[in-house]
Amino acid sequence: MRIKVIGGGLSGCEAALQLADAGHEVDLHEMRPRVQTPAHKTGDLAELVCSNSFKGLARTGAHGLLKEELGRLGSKLLPLAYAARVPAGESLAIDREAFSAKVREAVESRSAIRLVREEVRALDPDAWTILATGPLTSESLAQDLFSRVSESGGKRLFFFDSxxxxxxxxxxxxxxxxxxxxxxxxxxxxxxxxxxxxxxxxxxxxxxxxxxxxxxxxxxxxxxxxxxxxxxxxxxxxxxxxxxxxxxxxxxxxxxxxxxxxxxxxxxxxxxxxxxxxxxxxxxxxxxxxxxxxxxxxxxxxxxxxxxxxxxxxNTFLDAPKVLEHTLRLKGTKIFCAGQITGAEGYTEALSTGLYAASMLHAALRDETAARNFRWPEGTCIRALTEHLTYPNADFQPMNFNFGLLPVRDGWRKSQRKEMQIKTCVEAWEGFDPMG
Ligand SMILES: Cc1cc2nc3c(=O)[nH]c(=O)nc-3n(C[C@H](O)[C@H](O)[C@H](O)COP(=O)(O)OP(=O)(O)OC[C@H]3O[C@@H](n4cnc5c(N)ncnc54)[C@H](O)[C@@H]3O)c2cc1C
The missing domain is CATH 2.40.30.260 (Elongation Factor Tu (Ef-tu); domain 3)
Incomplete structure (x- = not known):
């Protein structure tokens, strides 16, 4: 049985590499260069469409902590971003072409991944899938997706950015x-x-x-x-x-x-x-x-x-609180979602949700019932982000990861809150293997 990953962007490549290294066979579908999006310029995998920055590195900043978590939990793309780094002070900025080349090499080095250069125009309800087509999901697939989720009350949402x-x-x-x-x-x-x-x-x-x-x-x-x-x-x-x-x-x-x-x-x-x-x-x-x-x-x-x-x-995104389970699985389907289509905004967040969706699909393939109750440790950045995405919210909007999403425990003084949130994260990573 082959897993379908749709979208060879940041979240899709992260998910495909995770699944391949966990022993699964993967078809990674990327429509570019045959079909372009309005913002991508190349046929490269994991092309960054705008800024070349993955934001700050310091642990005391939200994106620094999220990166540290991704590193600890075995992200496949983050080390490639470090390897393509260009100087940018306290931030992780990268040479986008060098980064994409490293992602392509990583994908090509896994014999379990078959790269299929074609547009997926409709979802296959019988295939275990990671849907990672991003904010610029092609129109035919978007229409198929939104006609499916409208049954569970989820309408198509979008916003503009530049x-x-x-x-x-x-x-x-x-x-x-x-x-x-x-x-x-x-x-x-x-x-x-x-x-x-x-x-x-x-x-x-x-x-x-x-x-x-x-x-x-x-x-x-x-x-x-x-x-x-x-x-x-x-x-x-x-x-x-x-x-x-x-x-x-x-x-x-x-x-x-x-x-x-x-x-x-x-x-x-x-x-x-x-x-x-x-x-x-x-x-x-x-x-x-x-x-x-x-x-x-x-x-x-x-x-x-x-x-x-x-x-x-x-930018198109799902009404995630209505249509996704906490595992980022589309309710009633075999489809897990990752990247900006879930409403997680940003490059680092795309890697995070790619890793998370792969972890949840991997768990479902081992034991469907147990997987529904599988939760990442409380206090981790990625659990907090995915909880935000799936928590009931009538006015759901995309969001970057930030400290406001991390849990606050009774008894923490305001002045020590951030320090305690960081400590809780670091402790929660210990011994946790998302693909274990
Ligand atoms: C114009 C723009 C600028 C942005 N700028 C930034 C920024 O500066 N910093 C930041 O942190 N975030 C930015 N974002 C937000 C977002 O984090 C990034 O878009 C990020 O790349 C999302 O990752 P992703 O994996 O969800 O999607 P993507 O990286 O876009 O990957 C999705 C992939 O799916 C492919 N695809 C789409 N439809 C199909 C289909 N039907 N069949 C097969 N393949 C398909 C696409 O070609 C693409 O390669 C920006 C978004 C946009 C649209």
Whole structure:
């Protein structure tokens, strides 16, 4: 019996490798490059569609702790991300092509995995399946899926988010930019910074407020993902919003003046050769011509060549609390879900739910009845995340992992809460094997 993993993205590749190493035969279906999504650019496995960052590494931050948990529990893709790392201060940023190449090598090295390059247009109710087709699930499969879940009251949900532009390093004015990490963290500077004075900043905000965006249809309005707001939307929310968001200058003094500029645009290397840089936090849905026009008015970016413009996309996700069991299994089926289709937002979360769904499917194949009561240890990040996804919620929205999801025990003082949550996690990992 072969397990079907649909989607060769972050969560699908994690799940396929887990299942293969646990002794299962896997068909991994990936529709690209034959059928493309609106955001992917290649036919590569585990292609990152926007930022090249898996976020922070420090255990005291939610994504650092989640990464440590993934490492302890045997994630297959996380070590490949470390192996494709590019310098980015306290964050795990990667060379996306090198990472995808390592994922492909890992998949090809498992004889139990058969990579099938085709679009799956409908679910097979008789096949044990991991559905990991992500926020840009192809339309025919999405329609089949949502017609099935509508019987259990789950409707199709979606929101909009946007991706940031990437520019070539050689087109930047290095006389104006300066290299520095915020608070000088890390050994060597990984970020380039574009300083803006007060006048330049206000002119930029005015231009954003007046700019042409790619219009959402009327019924689609107001469904932006709050964790990934376009810069023009931030500018419209208040004149200072950007200066307290992606353009905050604090901790980034210009070495030529010794003072923090009024505002800063940060650029982070996209690849190990540092030939491409992305504008950090500058996701946008401005029309391409407008992006170019507004961004090239900024000193330092006047001759910028765009390797990729920012864009807006519709993200589909399930009404998880209604249609998924705590195991991320679609109620009444043999299908387990992973990645952003479950409402778990973010790259690290995609790896987490890929590992979790593989663990739950593996358990179900051993003993279906016992598996329904199988729970990961209380206090782990991934249990907390999946509980959030499946907890009754009439206004369910995608979410990143954060400390607010971890349980708080009676008697913990507020000042020690985070420390205790971390300790509980670390203890809960001891001796737990998700694929055991
Ligand atoms: C435009 C955009 C930007 C994002 N930016 C970020 C970011 O900067 N940082 C972050 O942490 N998260 C970001 N996300 C959110 C999300 O975490 C990522 O999309 C993440 O890659 C989700 O992992 P996944 O495995 O669920 O889906 P994906 O990585 O998208 O993988 C799904 C795979 O399924 C394939 N597929 C789809 N339909 C079919 C089908 N019918 N048959 C076969 N294959 C199919 C796709 O081609 C794709 O390879 C972004 C999402 C989008 C849409």
């Amino acid at each position: 991706i940031a532009p990437v520019v070539t390093a050689e087109s930047l004015d290095h006389e104006i930019l300066y290299a520095r990490n915020r608070w000088d963290k890390g050994d060597a500077p990984d970020f380039l910074n574009v300083p803006l004075n007060e006048e330049e900043y206000h002119a930029f905000v005015d231009a954003l407020v007046a700019a042409d965006t790619v219009e959402a249809k009327p019924f689609e309005k107001g469904q932006l993902f709050e964790g990934c707001l376009p810069i023009e939307e931030m500018a419209r929310r208040g004149r200072e919003t950007l200066r307290f968001g992606p353009m905050r200058p604090i901790g980034l003094p210009d070495p030529r003046t010794g003072a923090d500029p009024f505002a800063v645009i940060q650029l982070r290397a996209e690849n190990a050769q540092k030939t491409l840089y992305n504008l950090v936090g500058f996701q946008t849905r401005l029309k391409w011509g407008t992006q170019k026009e507004i961004l090239t008015r900024i000193p330092g970016l006047r001759a910028a060549e765009f390797a990729r413009f920012g864009a807006m996309h519709r």
